[in-house]
Amino acid sequence: MRTMLPALAGRMLGMEKTMIRRINDLADASCINLGLGELKFPTPKAILDHVRENLDAWRLGYSPNEGFPELRRLIAEQSGESVSPEQVCVTVGAEEALLDVLMVLVGAGDEVLIPDPGFPAYPSLVRLAGGEPKTYPLLPKDNFGLRAETVMGLVSDKTRAIIINSPNNPTGAVHSTKELEILARSVQAFPLTMISDEVYKDIVFGEPAAALATLTDRCVTVNSLSKSHSMAGWRIGWCVAPPDIAKAVRTFHQLAVMCVPSLSQYAAIHALSGFADQELRANLDELRKRRDFAMSCVDRHTVFPYVAPAGTFYLFVDISRRLAKFTNSLDAALKLLAAEKVVTIPGSAFGRVGEGYLRLSFAPAPDVLEEGIRRIGRFFH
Ligand SMILES: Cc1ncc(COP(=O)(O)O)c(C=O)c1O
Known part of the structure; x- marks a missing residue:
């Protein structure tokens, strides 16, 4: 048969x-x-030692869907004074955070502006969410730095989100704060959200990259421990979003993965408490x-x-x-x-x-x- x-x-x-x-x-x-x-x-050894010492004592059941309160408190605290833990969802790496955010923001016919060159998953994630990726160029003549004018030239009433990645994979460029400020101000006239992928934020060799959320409140910040703490396999990421988006992300995240492995979350609490x-x-x-x-x-x-x-x-x-x-x-x-x-x-x-x-x-x-x-x-x- x-x-x-x-x-x-x-x-x-x-x-x-x-x-x-x-x-x-x-x-x-x-x-x-x-x-x-x-x-x-x-x-980091400090994290491995902590896990070894506490393994028998921890209850490794489901955690709250959006992550342990202590972990969300630490992430909120490190994201800015006015950020509350309710705005945080702990995810399976930054990758899940990006998917969650796009799934809740983007629908059929919507466009998302993504960097070129940029992280190769962006266009596929946008398409999975039902949207259309549209690239904005980061040019060699600008040392691959973002130009607000170029990005704004591509914004239309179909644009639902703009993904910013600074420092940028693959060029290593850190975008100028001035250009990001101009962009953040210019998009105020449009009903769109900035998605700031900051997974390389802690790997800078000179001036720090601007935290986009300090420049606009219409921003979702995505981050993880994969690069900053060499903990890619622990799959700890998160997003920090305005309350309405955070609520939708939590729902989608629950349906997709239920929660991030508890063991990784315990390790992340130790990591973000500064022990490493x-x-x-x-x-x-x-x-x-x-x-x-x-x-x-x-x-x-x-x-x-x-x-x-x-x-x-x-x-x-x-x-x-x-x-x-x-x-x-x-x-x-x-x-x-x-x-x-x-x-x-x-x-x-x-x-x-x-x-x-x-x-x-x-x-x-x-x-x-x-x-x-x-x-x-x-x-x-
Ligand atoms: C720009 C960028 N965003 C997101 C990710 C995904 O990171 P994570 O391992 O936290 O899912 C990567 C991984 O290479 C990346 O380069």
């Missing part, structure tokens, strides 16, 4: 894992991986060294220009002068992987403006970084 394959829902048409995941799936353990968006530091801060400062110092080292390796082994990243752990390298032999940056990244066993992410994974670039992560140890970049130089010679 032939079994009929069930048809998938229309919303999954054209949906795939992001190119970052697909390229990483092609790599094996012998590859040098400059592709993944994850820090290589272990979970010394280790985090040491990690940031080490990352700064790795950033400088990665830039010196690119200078020594390749002919490629780049803009020094002000934040994140990515170097966005302009390979356009060596692209003639390849169809595009994806073709170059795949051939680089096959020939030299080095994983990088083609700039096109992040949008049209990213074409002609490769994203290199400088999270790996210096010897790995040097060998990876040396091989990149040899490949593109």
Whole structure:
């Protein structure tokens, strides 16, 4: 008897894992991986010790849907004086927070402005929510910084939300506070919400990135411990939203995941209480060294220009002068992987403006970084 394959829902048409995941799936353990968006530091020892010491005592049942009150209190406290815990929902990483917020804000026919280059999940998340992603360019001539005028030129009465990501993945740019202020002021005339994805906020090497919620009250802030605390696998994220949006997010979140694993929430309470801060400062110092080292390796082994990243752990390298032999940056990244066993992410994974670039992560140890970049130089010679 032939079994009929069930048809998938229309919303999954054209949906795939992001190119970052697909390229990483092609790599094996012998590859040098400059592709993944994850820090290589272990979970801070202070947090692991706390979990070990308390494991037997904790009750690991369901938590309140929106997260333990103590965790929401800490997040609210660190988000600003006037923020209440009712505005906080603890989520499965920033990724779930982004999906929740888009699901409650966006419907059919609505547009969401997203950065190009930008985090590859944005367009798919907007489409899953039923909306249409529309990109705003972050241009090399502006060092990939956001220009309020460019974004405003794309706002229409269909625009429901604008996603801002500063520091930006993949360029490492920290957007100017002045431009964000102009943008926040200009959108007041429109019924739209700013979604500020601040997962790299604590990984900055100079001036801090502006917290968008201090510039406008029509803002949902999304954050997590994945990058700031090297705790990606604990899947702790959250959003802080105006009360009406927060209420809707809590409902959607309950239906989708019920609650975030209690064990991770206990660890997060300890993390946000500051017990790991010394280790985090040491990690940031080490990352700064790795950033400088990665830039010196690119200078020594390749002919490629780049803009020094002000934040994140990515170097966005302009390979356009060596692209003639390849169809595009994806073709170059795949051939680089096959020939030299080095994983990088083609700039096109992040949008049209990213074409002609490769994203290199400088999270790996210096010897790995040097060998990876040396091989990149040899490949593109
Ligand atoms: C810009 C950006 N937002 C969100 C996420 C998702 O983070 P999380 O691990 O907290 O879900 C990532 C992960 O790479 C990211 O780069």
